[in-house]
Amino acid sequence: MWRRCLLAGMFAWLAAMAPASAFVAYVSNEKGNTVSVIDSDSWTVTKTIKVGQRPRGIEFSRDGKFVWVAVGDDDTIQVIDTKTQEIVDTLPSGPDPELFTQDAAGKTMYVANENDNTVTVIDLATRARVGDIQVGVEPEGMAVSPDGKILINTSETTNMAHFIDTATRKIVANVLVDSRPRFAAFKRDGSELWVSSEIGGTVSIIDPVKHEVTGKINFEIPGLRSEAIQPVGIGMTRDGKTAFVALGPANRVAVVDGATHKVIKYLLVGQRVWHMDFTPDEKYLLVTNGVSNDVSVIDVAAQKVIKTIQVGELPWGITIAPQ
Amino acid sequence: MITAWRIAIGAAFAVALSNQPARAADPRYPDWPCAQAKVPEISVAAVWAGPPLGDAANQWKDDPKINALVTKVAARRLPLEDAEKEIAGFLSAAAANKATAGKLLFAGLFDTLNAQRASVMNGLERVMRKQREAAEKIRSDTVALQALQDATPPDQAKVDELGNQLVWETRIFEDRRRVVKFVCEVPTTIDQRLFALSRAIQQELD
Secondary structure (H helix, E strand, C coil): CHHHHHHHHHHHHHHHHCCCCCCEEEEEECCCCEEEEEECCCCEEEEEEECCCCEEEEEECCCCCEEEEEEHHHCEEEEEECCCCEEEEEECCCCCEEEEEECCCCCEEEEEECCCCEEEEEECCCCEEEEEEECCCCEEEEEECCCCCEEEEEECCCCEEEEEECCCCEEEEEEECCCCEEEEEECCCCCCEEEEECCCCEEEEEECCCCEEEEEEECCCCCCCHHHCCCCCEEECCCCCEEEEECECCCEEEEEECCCCCEEEEEECCCCEEEEEECCCCCEEEEEECCCCEEEEEECCCCEEEEEEECCCCEEEEEECCC | CHHHHHHHHHHHHHHHHHCCHHHCCCCCCCCCCCCCCCCCCCCHHHHCCCCCCCCHHHHHHHCHHHHHHHHHHHCCCCCHHHHHHHHHHHHHHHHHHHHHHHHHHHHHHHHHHHHHHHHHHHHHHHHHHHHHHHHHHHHHHHHHHHHHHHCCCCCHHHHHHHHHHHHHHHHHHHHHHHHHHHHCCHHHHHHHHHHHHHHHHHHHHC
8 A cells, every 4th residue: 555655655756747848959050960859858969960062951841750950061951750860851942042830730831942042832741842942042031820821031132021922932022121021920819920131130021911111120229239139039929929030240139029020139149159959848039059069948938048958060950749 | 394383283273273361251350261261259158148247357367266266167178077077076175165166267268278279270261371472482483483484495404493382382382271271170179178168167156
């Protein structure tokens, strides 16, 4: 009897102790030509995978079975099996793929090819190229609307966010933003589209229905020249209440109120902070720091940096396993 | 023999032309030889989000303990991890004076590493100016050599002497170019160290 009680107690204790959040993050290291795998229990790198030349865009498949990484100088996207943590296949992108995005269902992937001004459309089930979309010169940021009907593509040359109908694959609207738009992100409810401008130093808030800029977020950090503030990666919580914007060589992430669009605070992370991803429980946000070669872990609720993890050379993108 | 000089001449020309300072990416810094963008100095705000420095910016020099630690952890031969440990140990020993000690230490590292960085960058620009002079010299010597070779009859002794000189000038030029490429990485290495050490201090102050 005692023993049974003790055992039951042990189980309960073990269950309580078992980390509710053992997440796995994959980081692409642009100069190191590797992908670092981070475990969120120990916040350490558990494996370094050799990949192709110049890995940048990186994302998990919706089912968590694969990680795709765009290796621009090899003109392809490599497929990593997350069980074996080895490269098992490639996807047919165009030349010099930098960034890609998938629709909410995880069926279609859109790849921005830096060199030939096109977006390649790939069917993820068959891993086959099903079409190309001609866009502005040098496609950069990409985002699919939550309903999957609109693909956003930002272009450095036109300084616009191009709205593309995913059914007809035609551009339906163009919205002018500030210089060198880099990244686009929708609020989960589809009410707002945010586009960061690296040289303009702003984030434009766009009404996706009216195709109008309705507001702009500016960043000011005392003691830093404005050209050192270069917004790139954006992360928004699912409820749309809090957003994080990576400010590149300002070495900071801005915490922004999702409703009022006011900057709440700046967090010093690492050098040249670039992209980011949340853990699925949204407790943590991980950001890549290209020059200091590390990843900062931000406690989302406390809005505080709690940890720094050394990864490979020039970390660029990051993706965290869905659960 | 003459063929060899001709090759050398060709090479010298190629080198001199490919190294035209016209490729300086930033018109503000015509002497900057690196592919990396020149950032003349690091601002405090780029590496520090801790408490305002106030008087610490000048006072760190008067504190011998801080001075010694700054010298020790700023040196690149000390592995970064060990330097971070030194900082953590020093600040936790400072107890009640932690905040002040942290500010003084940061101010010292900031001044010291920024100065190191400036001297490396000045050195790079000085070498670049020398390279430009060397390229000019190679160019004019090449023209002179060509004239000597075209003379009838050519003065073989002079041709050999000038040809030899050109080979040496080209070699020195090439060697310097390789070194410059390597040294161009140093300012970034210093940036990284300053940032990492500042972060270590701030973590202790949090």
